[in-house]
Amino acid sequence: MKAFNNLTDFSNEEIQALIELAVRLDSNPEPEALKGKVLSLLFLSPSLRTLASFQAAMTRLGGGSFVISPEMSIHGIESRPGIVMDGAAAEHIREAVPVIASYGDAIGIRAFAERKNIEADMQENEFSALTDLIDTPYINMESAMNHPCQNLADWKTMDDLNVPSNGGKFVLSWAYHPLALPLAVPASTLHMAAKRGMDVTVLRPEGFELPAALMEKANTIAAATGGSIKETDQRAEAMEDAHIIYAKSWSSTRHYGDKLNDQKLREQHLDWCVDEPWFENARNDCRFMHCLPVRRGVVVADNILDGPRSVVIAEARNRMLAQMAVLHQMLGNQK
């Protein structure tokens, strides 16, 4: 495996093999599998779960990792091409990224969307500019539109819960949040659920539609896997017989990169905080999923997070296990 960049680059069989490997590594640890192997971790955007779970994953497999984040280096890192570097930044990504990659057998990179231009973000211009600099195997630790480690962990979480793939009903719901957040999790989660063959409903207020190209890709995937894709702003309709509600806030796509108008629009939807009444028409065992961090009382009510519906801690632990499987496949067969 040269890259783990987008879950939809892999076949369902490859995904199931990764999940089986994750399950096996949980019950039968392999603390010698990656002996002496190094994972470089480059965070151009902040992290808690990703930072911790990748370090833990490498240790469990007998290897190790190191972390580079912008606040650790007082140099500052420049990314603009052709710039005369007479300002604050002392280093350019054209040197920093290949050097950091050269110390590892693989590199994980996190770089959130710029959120200025939705087309540029959808084309992953920024992330590609980084990975184009290296030949080292790499893992996408969240880019503008992708978060494959989260997707794989979420798929495994649903397998662990015996949520059906074909016939399973998955609601991806927008929720209120005071900030305009990236599209990486909703976009890649939509594709993950479609890929799993589920009946997916995107529940969101007007102005927060996911981009048409993403919806089309989801439809194409669903057509191949036996799933389906719907979009609505009607909560009761969306939640009917749902197995899963996956909550996440994201930027207004109508006002992408326009903080002021985004804020005006989102503040009309303060009531989009997932709470027990949402589940009226859902299955009794409908579960609540979220990638974390989550704002209590804003995105979701305390009683949901603290009650039996929530599987957010299991999801987060599955991040580590999913990543162990990816690392094992990526690095375990190297000479």
Place this chain on the structure above:
Amino acid sequence: MKAFNNLTDFSNEEIQALIELAVRLDSNPEPEALKGKVLSLLFLSPSLRTLASFQAAMTRLGGGSFVISPEMSIHGIESRPGIVMDGAAAEHIREAVPVIASYGDAIGIRAFAERKNIEADMQENEFSALTDLIDTPYINMESAMNHPCQNLADWKTMDDLNVPSNGGKFVLSWAYHPLALPLAVPASTLHMAAKRGMDVTVLRPEGFELPAALMEKANTIAAATGGSIKETDQRAEAMEDAHIIYAKSWSSTRHYGDKLNDQKLREQHLDWCVDEPWFENARNDCRFMHCLPVRRGVVVADNILDGPRSVVIAEARNRMLAQMAVLHQMLGNQK
């Protein structure tokens, strides 16, 4: 061992076994003992020795660790129950702590006292609120009133020096410091020395008495171990025939949480800086102990720290060895 939270939870035999294990691991390293095991390190309060010594300890036993500290996560961590999280904090301890714990086989947690209400701090309300969230084995890396890793290291340091337990004379002395520091080290050190069966004198100016409940607990412990507890503000009396002076500054208990009055009172005692004249009536080989960091020329004179009385570097190194023993017992027998 499910928790290493308070040294007084353990019998003297259990403590001696830990110290023997620490000695053995120093002379006979076991770099495979914790192969593939992960220690999560959560610092809600700052650290240098604890941070470094736990990472080194896990490496020496063949495992690894990762560190989460508030300044590393730009999210900010909320701890108030039932709060609507529409401010700066993006994550609540109710998610963060279980997730961080889930990546490790054990978790170390550091959270200093709030120092607003002495009763709340003595009940360890804040630390318990964290450990109540998890089932993972945990290590107290300093809470409001406990610092068991320091206590175990200090006990071992006195064993290394052949300081007698019964009959050994231990002076726990307040010292001047410009800031109002927590009670964790003096409180838990008092109990450690009592538990070791020593004759303990708490030497402090008026207004800096240790809380009555702590003194009572010390007396109860001493009654069982053959030790004794005294309290005085008379230096010469306290130091008579002392084997050990253990210096530490702490908050005024008379003005707990009241910075202004605490400061007024402590500034009357600028002369509480341990220096050679203090040792006039002590044993010739009376040693100076301190948990570090220590302010030179404020808490203790340079000539003491740089002279033969000081054992502070050995104490600090024993932190690592003591923690290796705890980690070996906690994680070494897991499947």
Place this chain on the structure above:
Amino acid sequence: MKAFNNLTDFSNEEIQALIELAVRLDSNPEPEALKGKVLSLLFLSPSLRTLASFQAAMTRLGGGSFVISPEMSIHGIESRPGIVMDGAAAEHIREAVPVIASYGDAIGIRAFAERKNIEADMQENEFSALTDLIDTPYINMESAMNHPCQNLADWKTMDDLNVPSNGGKFVLSWAYHPLALPLAVPASTLHMAAKRGMDVTVLRPEGFELPAALMEKANTIAAATGGSIKETDQRAEAMEDAHIIYAKSWSSTRHYGDKLNDQKLREQHLDWCVDEPWFENARNDCRFMHCLPVRRGVVVADNILDGPRSVVIAEARNRMLAQMAVLHQMLGNQK
């Protein structure tokens, strides 16, 4: 090996043995060589390559490391002798350095020059004050005038490229940079190239001469190895038949520690940005070396860095390999 402080402390045979070991460890990994061994990493000055490459090196050899940097400890570290510590700093290097060292089997220390007094910096007063506090084997990760890990990596890089030692022509060139940078890299690189037996030309504008004592040492070394040392401000003359141009900016030695006059002088030399015309009289295969980080369009033109002359990424990767050899020799034979 008790210390790796200065490349010129080692014979050419010892250096070649280290480089052969580095080559061997690259092709034949030894992930058990330093099992359970700990390297303490103390950064009193910032770092990216050194931070990452030492952590990776220890992992590849089966050991581990921990990092202490000033911004991680809110305590603050005092270094002045005899000071009364009633200000912000809570800890003195006299405790911090021995304690940090005591957790490792070896310690790496980085502390840049103060750049107030050139004589004090040339005597390595500050770095010696740190290493005098410890008995642990130590590695100089860059001090006022030394950067032996960089030097060893650079030597290996030239070996990898089959650049001749005797007869090889090495140009150490000053370049423009908006800040007054330390002398550690130019000083130690000059001695490295002389030690390798090369014909070395120091190319720099007036006012940026390397100190006479450093030039004399270089001459003494060159006399023993069959190399030679020249100094000039004439670019064409310096570059004639050059195998290597090693670019680096450094402080004005005429105005050392005097920022205002240093800046005035350096700003007269904005044209000292290495570009293709510099290579007119050089060998066709003349290579560009730099220790990184490097400012594009300021120190060197993009087309050089992005073209076939540049070996800066290989140099940086050799940092890790060189350090693996040093660590293997320093720690591999301990019981």
